[in-house]
Amino acid sequence: MFYNAVESQTDNTPLNAGNPVDFKKIYDASMMMLFKICYRIVNDEEAAEDLAHDSLIKANEKAIVFPSINDAKYWLIRVSKNAALNYVKRKERERKAYEKALYEDHRKSESGETDLLKKESVDKAREALKKLPEHLQEVVILREYTELNYKEIGRVLGITEGNVKVRIFRAREQLIKLIGEENVFLPE
16 A cells, blocks of 8 residues: 555655655655766765765755655755855865965976876866856756756756757857867766
8 A cells, every 4th residue: 555655656746855755755866966966066976975965964954845856856956066166166265275375485397288288088078167167067067967958957057948058058169169179078
């Protein structure tokens, strides 16, 4: 009896993140996707896992009621993406402060250009992605790494599907300019 009730539950059934059964459904449906998004932004597995878990914990602690599993995913994507972007900004500030304090008078012998030429194409793609404006980065990350369609990306970002398509096009054009047309491959 219970098995059939669970099986017949539709995608539009409200879910309370504070309820352990509903929370498990939300967790199972979104954790891997949240991890991938965070990892692509922070490039650190432990930090990505922590950020994804923090987003889920936030929903659980606030006992947010989502109209559907997709609404839960969209909310969690937004929260985890913002947390990951803030993490990267904080780490960059920390790195700059550290370098300034310890290496003010030291000169680097190799240029950034020399290092860039030594890296593989995956590293080139990641670096090029980081050079894009934030609004273009986020659509590429959501499209390429979470397998969301344009409509879903629009819901996550609060923009129209047409605007998503325009941003994807502009992001790809800028990537071509940054790394060349034959090298526009994003890392897995």
